[in-house]
Amino acid sequence: MTELLLVGIGTGNPEHLTLQAVRALNSADLILIPRKGKNKADLAELRRTICEEVISNPATQIVEFELPKRDADNPNYRQGVDDWHDAIASVWAExxxxxPDQARVALLVWGDPSLYDSTMRIAARLKPAPEISVIPGITSMQGLTAAHKIPLNTIGTPVLITTGRRLREEGWPDGADRLLVMLDGECSFQHIPSDGVMIWWGAYVGMREEILLSGALREMMDEIVETRAAARAHHGWIMDIYLLSREPEGDGESA
Structure with missing residues (x-):
């Protein structure tokens, strides 16, 4: 039976890899690296750089593949995602x-495979089903809070992790003083009341291109939108994340 290693690699910094991740990559017979088009060639290059830095096993092969694109025009969002995942699983299978039997295949997963990532769901579609091992990694959430030198939580209160789409469509969820927002291509913080809200925003967190901005949402909103647009135009792609809080800055705990 093939073993599929889903290896969390952090946010693009090779130093984010755990010792467990390094050992897993060196145990692999094959490493699959996705290509996402010319504008996102940096992402494949980062994966290759990580492999060059940490893999010492000469028997490990590295193969690149073209990642299928999701049909963003499909009005049924969930069906579009399901079809996309089926297509990716087919490419992996090919x-x-x-x-050979008992081969080990590794995929380098940004951040951690458990946090807003579909690698495990796609792996479950493979037939015959491989044995799956998950190696956790540092998330962009951890990278963001470390870079801003802030705790994720305030004292005794919950933190809700959500997406930009849900923030736009549903507003600020009840029962949460802090929101960690991921997968937001439209700066959805523009669609909520900004009075009394703090924001800690980061792009390319943990990478040499890292950009950090923070402050009162009302004051920082336009600057973040403009900075994000300029960075995306310059690099051709962007990964960003932000934390929103209704509590005064500094009202948190680190233990």
């Missing part, structure tokens, strides 16, 4: 075809 790349692994012909491997």
């Amino acid at each position: 790349a692994m075809d012909g491997l």
